[in-house]
Amino acid sequence: MQSKNKHEVNPRISADCVIFGFDFNQLRVLLIERSAVENVPSMMALPGDLIYEEENIDTAASRVLKELTGLEEIYLEQVGAFGDPDRLNKKNDQLWLKAVRQDPDARVITIAYYSLVNLDNYSPQASSFAKSATWMLVDDIQELAFDHAEIVKAALKKLKDKIITQPIGFNLLPEKFTLSQLHRLYESILGRDLDKRNFRRKMLKLKLVESLDEKQEGVPHKPSQYFKFNEENYNKLIENGYDNFGF
Amino acid sequence: MQSKNKHEVNPRISADCVIFGFDFNQLRVLLIERSAVENVPSMMALPGDLIYEEENIDTAASRVLKELTGLEEIYLEQVGAFGDPDRLNKKNDQLWLKAVRQDPDARVITIAYYSLVNLDNYSPQASSFAKSATWMLVDDIQELAFDHAEIVKAALKKLKDKIITQPIGFNLLPEKFTLSQLHRLYESILGRDLDKRNFRRKMLKLKLVESLDEKQEGVPHKPSQYFKFNEENYNKLIENGYDNFGF
Numbered sequence: 001m002q003s004k005n006k007h008e009v010n011p012r013i014s015a016d017c018v019i020f021g022f023d024f025n026q027l028r029v030l031l032i033e034r035s036a037v038e039n040v041p042s043m044m045a046l047p048g049d050l051i052y053e054e055e056n057i058d059t060a061a062s063r064v065l066k067e068l069t070g071l072e073e074i075y076l077e078q079v080g081a082f083g084d085p086d087r088l089n090k091k092n093d094q095l096w097l098k099a100v101r102q103d104p105d106a107r108v109i110t111i112a113y114y115s116l117v118n119l120d121n122y123s124p125q126a127s128s129f130a131k132s133a134t135w136m137l138v139d140d141i142q143e144l145a146f147d148h149a150e151i152v153k154a155a156l157k158k159l160k161d162k163i164i165t166q167p168i169g170f171n172l173l174p175e176k177f178t179l180s181q182l183h184r185l186y187e188s189i190l191g192r193d194l195d196k197r198n199f200r201r202k203m204l205k206l207k208l209v210e211s212l213d214e215k216q217e218g219v220p221h222k223p224s225q226y227f228k229f230n231e232e233n234y235n236k237l238i239e240n241g242y243d244n245f246g247f
Numbered sequence: 248m249q250s251k252n253k254h255e256v257n258p259r260i261s262a263d264c265v266i267f268g269f270d271f272n273q274l275r276v277l278l279i280e281r282s283a284v285e286n287v288p289s290m291m292a293l294p295g296d297l298i299y300e301e302e303n304i305d306t307a308a309s310r311v312l313k314e315l316t317g318l319e320e321i322y323l324e325q326v327g328a329f330g331d332p333d334r335l336n337k338k339n340d341q342l343w344l345k346a347v348r349q350d351p352d353a354r355v356i357t358i359a360y361y362s363l364v365n366l367d368n369y370s371p372q373a374s375s376f377a378k379s380a381t382w383m384l385v386d387d388i389q390e391l392a393f394d395h396a397e398i399v400k401a402a403l404k405k406l407k408d409k410i411i412t413q414p415i416g417f418n419l420l421p422e423k424f425t426l427s428q429l430h431r432l433y434e435s436i437l438g439r440d441l442d443k444r445n446f447r448r449k450m451l452k453l454k455l456v457e458s459l460d461e462k463q464e465g466v467p468h469k470p471s472q473y474f475k476f477n478e479e480n481y482n483k484l485i486e487n488g489y490d491n492f493g494f
Contacts, residue, residue, distance in 0.1 A: 010354065085302065
């Protein structure tokens, strides 16, 4: 195989990142404002770009995320490949590509990745062709560049599937938390109301959380009990095959 | 965008199919024997090939599967993208590519798809560069071309995740079946023994199967009760959000 320039761009493959951020109230997603070019206004998009010819796709996803938003050390999982032959053919996207890309007519297939983070721990800083980078409420997303709205939808579906089959999200929690905070995390991701008493009962039955001998202080309502995550039970659950049928 | 030849090949993207077949005894996977070329013996591989420039990836996967094995009308789901820059660099794979491909040095990223079928309903017929096509026991798989062994492993993981979170597999069953057959399906996919009484209890509790007023005849052991799948309850379960926490 001929040797290639380490940073030679692969004109046909890109990586896009769907980073969900949770602040214990609402679910957001990290978007960039794509730079304006002649006659094309700026537009919101997922952080994403072409991969290098000699680069692993996973590595490319992390690199691109860092280049556009400054975020790093985020565990990314694949959503999948998006390859509709018309995915880059909206008029404004075409004009933008012609202004910025060497091979604007190339068909590009993108590999999308996703993650869920506590957004308090990450402050995005826009650079490269990103004019700004912000945490946008998932519910407020309007039109996005390319097929990015479809990609966000698919990533959200993966996140929902994951949270109902694995006790994810605990790594996002502070060391001590109330069951209301956990309840809100689940509601935000699933996008529906969950009965509070039922939720409480199920969570305690799974033994993934245990109550601390400590309550909230200085709150304007009846103080809630604090809980902590039980990592040992979590690992046991994962090892033993955490499943619906409970085989 | 310039118009392209409808069947112009995209030299950088391929689609590979992992078709699992179940015969109510063991889990198999559909493999082709890749044609031999000068100095390179034939080798087992997944059915897969380059996509066309103007083709959707999903469509390409179905087309490629049909071209190499004759199998069609199979519902395919994505496993994901596989893009290690060295995935085509094993010596025999390189020699084979040089003999058959126009652009053998191109880095190819593959999008893998999978499905689970009742193999009694499908008779593979090899064509194109496939010398033969066979249902191989998953446990018997040795070396495969490219990174195909890794892809099979990833697809199997998806299948396992799916069967423990969704009641799949029922579409594979005959109209009436015994709980032993269903038990064997789950054991084969999960690759581990499942307690028979426990399995029986859980399955009946989910109300996905209901007993028929009919037993096996002419069997050398105590005849088993026949069951049928309850599609109505299945659909209810799916609609209501089938999940571990049972929210």
